[in-house]
Amino acid sequence: MEKNDTPKLDDLDFAILSYLQQDGRMSFTVIAEKLKVSIGTIRTRFNKLIEDGTINIVGRVNPENVGFHAYAHIAVFVRPASLNEKIAQKILKMPEVSFLAMTSGDYDLEVDVMCRDNDHLVRFIDDLAKIEGVHQTKTTMYFKVYKYAQPDLGLLK
Structure with missing residues (x-):
């Protein structure tokens, strides 16, 4: 994918992203059950979203709680x-x-x-x-x- 190309996302991709925004630690099993698709489908889509730079996995901290x-x-x-x-x-x-x-x-x-x-x-x-x-x-x-x-x-x- 070219750097300036926007990844093509469908409704399933957006649904996965929405669940991960609610709980970044939500398991593929739970997401698959909620969306009525296989765990393999969630895993494949998740990996694609990471590879194309749509998401990255980070632990967000509360700055005040850690001394900033x-x-x-x-x-x-x-x-x-x-x-x-x-x-x-x-x-x-x-x-x-x-x-x-x-x-x-x-x-x-x-x-x-x-x-x-x-x-x-x-x-x-x-x-x-x-x-x-x-x-x-x-x-x-x-x-x-x-x-x-x-x-x-x-x-x-």
């Missing part, structure tokens, strides 16, 4: 704009980064970070500001996260 108490959104203004990709590649390598995207609008890159505490966050912002081409940053602290979720697949229907 400074969670922030940082808008990054890049000058000249031709450095966006180069700067994004450097930011990708920073372990505090939980989300990174190129944006349209007032700023060029959007970065979410999880840091141990405010001192750690300040050091991160200082390191970010030292990257060549980072013209300005604007940080918004998240005091309390009310929802952190994957997309609701039901919205595609």
Whole structure:
């Protein structure tokens, strides 16, 4: 599959994904029973979804429960704009980064970070500001996260 090709998913694939979003540890046996198909069908489809990059298996932790108490959104203004990709590649390598995207609008890159505490966050912002081409940053602290979720697949229907 070409990198830019979107995998072709059918109703069974979406049903499997929905069950896994509810409980990532749900067994193939349970999913097969709920969908009235064989375990082999679920296993084959699951493996295809992993191979084509539709899903990956991770253990999502609650940042607060494991010691990350400074969670922030940082808008990054890049000058000249031709450095966006180069700067994004450097930011990708920073372990505090939980989300990174190129944006349209007032700023060029959007970065979410999880840091141990405010001192750690300040050091991160200082390191970010030292990257060549980072013209300005604007940080918004998240005091309390009310929802952190994957997309609701039901919205595609």
